[in-house]
Structures are given as C-alpha cells and as structure tokens.
Amino acid sequence: MTANGQIKIFTLKIDGKDVSARSDQTVLQVCRENEYFIPTLCHLEGLSNIGACRLCMVEVAGQRKLLPACTTMVSEGMEVTTTNDKLAHYRKMTLELIFSERNHTCSVCVSNNHCELQYLSQKLGINHIRVPYRFPKFAVDASHPYFILDHNRCILCTRCVRVCDEIEGAHVWDVSGRGIQAKVITELNQPWGSADTCTQCGKCVNVCPVGALSEKGRSVAENTKRSGFLPYLTARRKEKI
Amino acid sequence: MTLEELQEIKAGEELARSQKKKSIHVCVAAGCMSQNAEAVLNTIEGQLKEKGLAKDIDVKGVGCMGLCAAGPLVSIEPENRMFQEINQANAFLVTDNLEKGKKTTNDLASDSPFFKRQYKIVTENCGVINPERIEEYIAFDGYLGLYTVLHDLDQNEVVQNLIKSGLRGRGGGGYPTGLKWSTVAKAVGAKKYVICNADEGDPGAFMDRSVLESDPHRILEGMAIAAYAIGADEGFIYVRAEYPLAISRLKVAIKQAERKGLLGNNIFGTTFNFTISIRLGAGAFVCGEETALIASIEGGRGTPRPRPPYPAESGLWGKPTLINNVETFANIAPIIRKGAEWYASIGTETSKGTKVFALAGQVVNTGLIEVPMGMSLREIIFDIGGGIPGGRKFKAVQTGGPSGGCIPEEFLDIKVDYESLTKLGSIMGSGGMIVMDENSNMVDVARYFMEFCMSESCGKCVPCRVGTAQIYDILTKFAERRATEADLTLLEELCDVVRNTSLCGLGQSSPNPVLSTLKYFKHEYMERIQAEVNQE
Numbered sequence: 001m002t003a004n005g006q007i008k009i010f011t012l013k014i015d016g017k018d019v020s021a022r023s024d025q026t027v028l029q030v031c032r033e034n035e036y037f038i039p040t041l042c043h044l045e046g047l048s049n050i051g052a053c054r055l056c057m058v059e060v061a062g063q064r065k066l067l068p069a070c071t072t073m074v075s076e077g078m079e080v081t082t083t084n085d086k087l088a089h090y091r092k093m094t095l096e097l098i099f100s101e102r103n104h105t106c107s108v109c110v111s112n113n114h115c116e117l118q119y120l121s122q123k124l125g126i127n128h129i130r131v132p133y134r135f136p137k138f139a140v141d142a143s144h145p146y147f148i149l150d151h152n153r154c155i156l157c158t159r160c161v162r163v164c165d166e167i168e169g170a171h172v173w174d175v176s177g178r179g180i181q182a183k184v185i186t187e188l189n190q191p192w193g194s195a196d197t198c199t200q201c202g203k204c205v206n207v208c209p210v211g212a213l214s215e216k217g218r219s220v221a222e223n224t225k226r227s228g229f230l231p232y233l234t235a236r237r238k239e240k241i
Numbered sequence: 242m243t244l245e246e247l248q249e250i251k252a253g254e255e256l257a258r259s260q261k262k263k264s265i266h267v268c269v270a271a272g273c274m275s276q277n278a279e280a281v282l283n284t285i286e287g288q289l290k291e292k293g294l295a296k297d298i299d300v301k302g303v304g305c306m307g308l309c310a311a312g313p314l315v316s317i318e319p320e321n322r323m324f325q326e327i328n329q330a331n332a333f334l335v336t337d338n339l340e341k342g343k344k345t346t347n348d349l350a351s352d353s354p355f356f357k358r359q360y361k362i363v364t365e366n367c368g369v370i371n372p373e374r375i376e377e378y379i380a381f382d383g384y385l386g387l388y389t390v391l392h393d394l395d396q397n398e399v400v401q402n403l404i405k406s407g408l409r410g411r412g413g414g415g416y417p418t419g420l421k422w423s424t425v426a427k428a429v430g431a432k433k434y435v436i437c438n439a440d441e442g443d444p445g446a447f448m449d450r451s452v453l454e455s456d457p458h459r460i461l462e463g464m465a466i467a468a469y470a471i472g473a474d475e476g477f478i479y480v481r482a483e484y485p486l487a488i489s490r491l492k493v494a495i496k497q498a499e500r501k502g503l504l505g506n507n508i509f510g511t512t513f514n515f516t517i518s519i520r521l522g523a524g525a526f527v528c529g530e531e532t533a534l535i536a537s538i539e540g541g542r543g544t545p546r547p548r549p550p551y552p553a554e555s556g557l558w559g560k561p562t563l564i565n566n567v568e569t570f571a572n573i574a575p576i577i578r579k580g581a582e583w584y585a586s587i588g589t590e591t592s593k594g595t596k597v598f599a600l601a602g603q604v605v606n607t608g609l610i611e612v613p614m615g616m617s618l619r620e621i622i623f624d625i626g627g628g629i630p631g632g633r634k635f636k637a638v639q640t641g642g643p644s645g646g647c648i649p650e651e652f653l654d655i656k657v658d659y660e661s662l663t664k665l666g667s668i669m670g671s672g673g674m675i676v677m678d679e680n681s682n683m684v685d686v687a688r689y690f691m692e693f694c695m696s697e698s699c700g701k702c703v704p705c706r707v708g709t710a711q712i713y714d715i716l717t718k719f720a721e722r723r724a725t726e727a728d729l730t731l732l733e734e735l736c737d738v739v740r741n742t743s744l745c746g747l748g749q750s751s752p753n754p755v756l757s758t759l760k761y762f763k764h765e766y767m768e769r770i771q772a773e774v775n776q777e
Contacts, residue, residue: 050546050701051546051547051702052701052702053702054703065741090742093738094738094742097703097708097711101707130731131735156700178697178699180700180706
C-alpha cells in the first residue's frame, strides 16, 4: 500500500508468466490465485503471517536471499520463481527436519489421512527421513474436558496461538522455552483443563494442521479438521464494519 | 544549558585539575572491579591521607584501560605511569612512587605496543574520565557535538556528514550508518524512535560493556544527535540485565544529563526535545537481532519477524525506528566535532574509522583494544596481543562471535575490514576475537559455537530450531568419534539449508563456525572419521 492508503495494481511475473496483483497482496496470495502450488504449514488464510515454517520460500530476481512468499508483498515488475531443484530440495529438507523433531507416527495418529504435514510430504515425494529422529519425551495434556494436546505431534506452527489471540481474543495459547526446547503452552504453563481464559470454542483444534490438537473420543484417523470456518468468519466480520 | 555554561564547566574542571599536582587513576570497569579494584581505590585514598598528600593528589575511579589481563590497573597522570595487578597489599607501590624514578615489580610499560599501536576514538575517554561525573565528560568536549548540531546544522547536513564519514554499523552487519539515518529521516510519520542496541551477547565479546561502563555520556550524546537528524523525540537503550554496572552508570548518566538540561525539553535552548529510557534484556541472545529487540521492548516474546518492512519504515510500535549499536553511537560525537573528512581519512577504502576488539582466548594481552580498520590480524594478535602464551603455536582466530568463522594462520596478513573477513568465510561481527592455539581442536570449537546457537535459537522457524540441534548432534558424533562419511555429507547439507532458509541473521549465520572449520580444517573432521574406521 502507498502512504495515502491507495491500492495500486501491479503486474509481475510468476515462473515467467505475467500476472496482475493488488499492492496489498502477498506473493503467496497471488500465486494461489493463479493456481501455482506453494507448500505452507504456518500460513492460514485469515490469520497473520509469521514466515516461520520456511516451506513457502521462493526466489525473487534481484534478491540475494530466498524470501518467504507468505510475508513478501508484491511489487511492480517482480519476478518470482516458485519452484526449481534448489527450492524443492530445501522444502523436502525442511519437512524432514519437522519429522525428525518430534514423534510423528502417522499410523497411530488421530489426523492420519487428513494431516497437512502428511499431505505435503506425499505431494513433495518424501519417502524416508535422512536426518536422525530425536525422539524427545513429551507429555500429553488431556486435562481439558473436550480436547487433547499432544506435544509429540506439534510442529510449532503457532496457528493455535494466533487464532486464539487474533480471532477468539482469548490468548490462552503461547510459546514457552527457546529453540529445540520451545513448546506451546496454555495460560502460564498450566494444564489446559485449568485454563480459565479458555472459552472452549475449539478454534485452535480446527486450525491445527496436524494431530497435536484433537477432539476427545476420536480414534486413529477420525479427527477431521474444519479450518474452512476461518476465512468465512473473517469475511463476515469485515462485512459488518 | 548554554554554550557559555558548557565552557564554564570545562574551565572549572581544568582549574580543579591544575590545582592538583598529580592524579591517580584506578580502573573501575567490570574486569578490574571483579578483582577488587574498589578496595584498591579506597586503600590508595587512605594511604594518601596518611601521608598528608590528599590535597595535592587527586584519586579517581576511571573506565577501562584496556589490558584486562593485568588488572586491577592503576596509572599516575599526567606522566602516564602504569601499574598492573595492584591489590590492597601492594597499593603502597603506587603511593610510594609518586615521583619519577624507582621501578617497581608491578610497573607496566605504558609505551609497549599494546598501548602505542592503538588508535582511540570510541575509547578515547576510557581510562581517562570518571564515568559517573558528567563534568569530566564535558571537560573533554563532551556535548559540544550536540551543541554544534543543534545550532549550526540542519537535519540533512547531519545526515550528509555521516554519509561522508563512511561510518558503517558496528553491530556486525556493517550497513552504512549515514544511509540508515537518511532512510529513517525520510520515513513518513510524526513519531519516530531511536534505539541503542546494547544487548551484547557474543561469547568473549565485551566492547559495548566497556564503553558503557567507561563513558556512558558518549552514547547519550550520539543518540541525541541521531534523534535530531531523523526527527525523533524518544530513545531507548536496550541493555542486557547481565551488565549491572553498565546499567547503573547509564542510569546515573541519564539523570545527570537531564538535570543539566542536556536531555529533556528544549535542549540547548532549541525546540529539540529528547528523552532516553532504559530497557533490560532478559538474557536472550536473539534479542540482539533488531526485530526481536523491538518485540522485546514492546513487551512481547523476543522473536524476530521477517524483513522487509525494515524498522526504518515500521519499527517500534509500527513507527519508523533507528537502531544502532553502542559502538556506532560512540563514534557520532567525534565525527561531528572533528569532521567527516578526518574520520574518512582513517581506515581502508570501504571501511572507515577504527574498530574496537575484545581480545580473548590464548593470547598474552587479553583485553580491549581499538585499532584503525585495515590493520592486519598478525599485528593485532602478535604485536598488540603479545602472541600466544607459553610459546605454543598459533592455530586460528575466531572473529565475529557465534556467527563468525575461524581464520587459519595463512590468512593472518590480510587487512581487517568488513569485506576481507567476509571473503574468508568469517565476519567482522561486533568485534569479539578469540585466539586459539595448537591445543584447540576445531571440531570441538565448532561444536561449542553450535551448542550456543542451538540453545539461543528462538525456536520460531524450522531450519534454525531443528537444524541447529541436528548439526549439534552430528558434531557430538564427531567429538565422540562415532561419525561416518555419511554424517559429513549430511552435516554439509544441513548447514546449507539452515544458512539459506532461516528467518533471521542468527539462524542464517549459525552454520558459519562449522563451514569455516570445514573449509580450513577439514582434516580434523576426517581424522575423527578415520579413527572410527581404524577401531573397526
């Protein structure tokens, strides 16, 4: 956007093809509009973008570094490369790193067959993980009456943190610890069931791309997520104003 | 405050100095302080009183004298006779030898290369003035730069001065300071901020701490000049809580400057207002990264966010923000006072001025030094640093902290500037310089820095959070001689991913220690693979 709030229309090149874009759009939005495939995990339409999963890295001509498509705004005459051998390699490696971080075992997971991590790995052709698994020991928090938090399956995309803060306005979730020790917490690292701020709305569960947050009583492969409510909700909220 | 009052304070200080025959300086910066320098100061004062010399001799605590290895340091001025390793028991050596003559066991040659080869701009007042008295800073032309700027220069002229001086950011990146200032000056918005980054976290680096402890007013003046140039009226100093002495001296300095009308409203009788407050870091290394630092000041979790937008456009609370390092701000007042041409005449073609280095590790003269850009590593380590103790052999020097790299002996003659160090796979960084001798194993060195990066990663982006942990695990395998050829390949691959896909500078540069040791000391990695094969 320009300083006086006016939106301009730009033309840019994605993989050599000309496309048009509004100046308030991100590269990712424009790519998706034009049906270019870019993998993402931390991005979710309706939430703020943080550029954390690094799967949406693209090449922009004239830029020394790779840029995350989700947080890069379009500009006039931009030349974006959405995929090549190098990018594909980095994306695969990043997914492998995610798999190695915690204990992702699809066969016993509530999200089996409707997991975004699983889907992306299949789509990008990952058939084995070359980096050693770290097998950390994490507890499961089942203190909430309706939901379960399993840190073993968490990928730290922080969608739950953002949806609770930005959409629900409760800010039950946050991240504690640094680096490989980081984990999502409820309230001040108290059991989820004792969190007074939690409204039990279940938004966090439905935006979770993997099986880290699930509904109680669901067995293997039974927990389908409905993250589609989010664009609908934000669109309706905008209409009111 | 007016110019006349400023000059009056200066004249008053000079008069007071002329009434004393000599003055004894005792270093009370953190290094000497940790060896009980305060007691030394009191002992010397007591002994002078006993001898009835208290009237003629001035005793004061001063900032860092540089040679921290030999502390506590004491000097007798004006002849600059220095003493090393003074404690309460041998403090009489100083007070008994006020007149020239007898050499003592604790004499320190103040004409040794360690002192003579340095060129002091940033640290010109270190070891000279009492950091807790604003009058002494003013006596050395303190706040004159701010006066000149407010009365004789418009905003653009200040920025142009900075551009002409060729000063580059001393925090590590080496971004041209003038360019940064002009960007923020041009940013749209009525509210702007100036931030001083004093979250010095590199292992073995203590340049910023020494400057803050020895000459805090220099930073305040630099920040005020910056604020005028970019149109800000509020400043923050983000200093790590692990520097209690620096924090307390900064607080004293801010209070003194406010009382004298050098901070606050209508500074020097102009319409320029500027206030400074201190924010304490809670010990996260990543908070030295500018966007994480801003998040931390705002009260959030200290994690970086993707740039652009750069802080110059959208920084603290979304307002245009100028962030510079302590050492950068320390250079501002001298540039204004002595002129951009003078500053540009020091240093190399692309890197102007001087650089403060913290010499640490296996080197005789551990301490703080300031040298012109373009001095060779050999001169720094062997002439100024005094070489390797115990006659051992030099192996490598690590520059730039955990994001830097190890430079082997064959490159010791390169001239130190931003470009040359980057070319060697290291970086200038903030100025830490760790010397290693033949007893250091480079795999262990790389593993040490990787452990630092792993535990200091904020955990936001995947490559840095998981990648650094995986690299560390592989290096542990090497350390325990369990590694295979495949591990070496994977190590290189992981370094490449972490470097190219991490979110912030901390992640992107974290593989540097591994990559540079792989480049120059690959045989040490191979030896450990080989060892395993032989065992089988």
